[in-house]
Amino acid sequence: MRRDYYAVLGVTATAAPREVRQAYRRLARQYSPDVNFWDERARVLFEEIAEAYRVLSDPAARDMYDRFGTAAGTRDALAPGRRGDDVHIAVDVAFAEVARGAARTLGVTRFSPCRACGARGRVAGGAGCPACGGRGVTRVTEPVAFTMPPGVDTGVQLRVAGEGSAGPFGGPRGDLIVSTRVAEHPFFTRKGDNVHCELALSVWEALRGARIKVPTPQGEAAIIVPPGTPSGRVFRLRGHGLPRLAHDGAGDLHVTVRVAMPEGLDARTEELVRDLERLLPMDPRHGLEKFRGGAA
Numbered sequence: 001m002r003r004d005y006y007a008v009l010g011v012t013a014t015a016a017p018r019e020v021r022q023a024y025r026r027l028a029r030q031y032s033p034d035v036n037f038w039d040e041r042a043r044v045l046f047e048e049i050a051e052a053y054r055v056l057s058d059p060a061a062r063d064m065y066d067r068f069g070t071a072a073g074t075r076d077a078l079a080p081g082r083r084g085d086d087v088h089i090a091v092d093v094a095f096a097e098v099a100r101g102a103a104r105t106l107g108v109t110r111f112s113p114c115r116a117c118g119a120r121g122r123v124a125g126g127a128g129c130p131a132c133g134g135r136g137v138t139r140v141t142e143p144v145a146f147t148m149p150p151g152v153d154t155g156v157q158l159r160v161a162g163e164g165s166a167g168p169f170g171g172p173r174g175d176l177i178v179s180t181r182v183a184e185h186p187f188f189t190r191k192g193d194n195v196h197c198e199l200a201l202s203v204w205e206a207l208r209g210a211r212i213k214v215p216t217p218q219g220e221a222a223i224i225v226p227p228g229t230p231s232g233r234v235f236r237l238r239g240h241g242l243p244r245l246a247h248d249g250a251g252d253l254h255v256t257v258r259v260a261m262p263e264g265l266d267a268r269t270e271e272l273v274r275d276l277e278r279l280l281p282m283d284p285r286h287g288l289e290k291f292r293g294g295a296a
């Protein structure tokens, strides 16, 4: 299947002519052979972009394409030299790989040039190649090396240029589109580039203050808990969240502290706590009685 012209230009099927023109200009600059003269894949993409624009910018051709899915002059599915299809693959990503990025080798099922006939579709004597049914390509699962940048999230699509299916009879490869699914983490909860976690403090640490180490997605950091810190206070560690995909910097880590209580008081420790209560009296529900019966 040929790629959808609207998808090639990244516009919707209802896009106005002006939008189509702007999308084309932006992509044409990006994939211009003048800028990417060393890159065969960019040249192929540029041709595809130009073809999509040629059809969608011509009202009669666009109308025909909308109704029949083809336009006069487009290449058909088995045309020699046609670019191969894009191949989509989903990849499960561990939380740690989001923080640091990862090099992976993926098993990709795609069409590749037929080895039996050298992608010609015919064997010696001119008969159709039985290995590929005369198409010049066979469906195989092959390892593809892939570098995942830091900062991916569930639903992100990464394009690996030129690692999709080979086109028939020596046509160039389409792209490999990798969709990422990021696993949840037992300690860290992700909200975009920011990360949240809960950190337990002993009542003694909360009372007297302490320097507490906290695991971060990138390693470890420390928070200074001031004396008298209540449960639920949030400490923000700027830049200790996850890296931003395709941008510099990282999000923040939000650490919510929870004060844990000791268990197993005996006669002696209970007496000590009573002494403390006398020395440090508290009135944490001050003024609450006025709300009885829902009064405001």
Ligand SMILES: [Zn+2]
Binding pocket: 114, 115, 116, 117, 118, 119, 120, 121, 122, 129, 130, 131, 132, 133, 134, 135, 136, 137
């Ligand atoms: Zn073959």
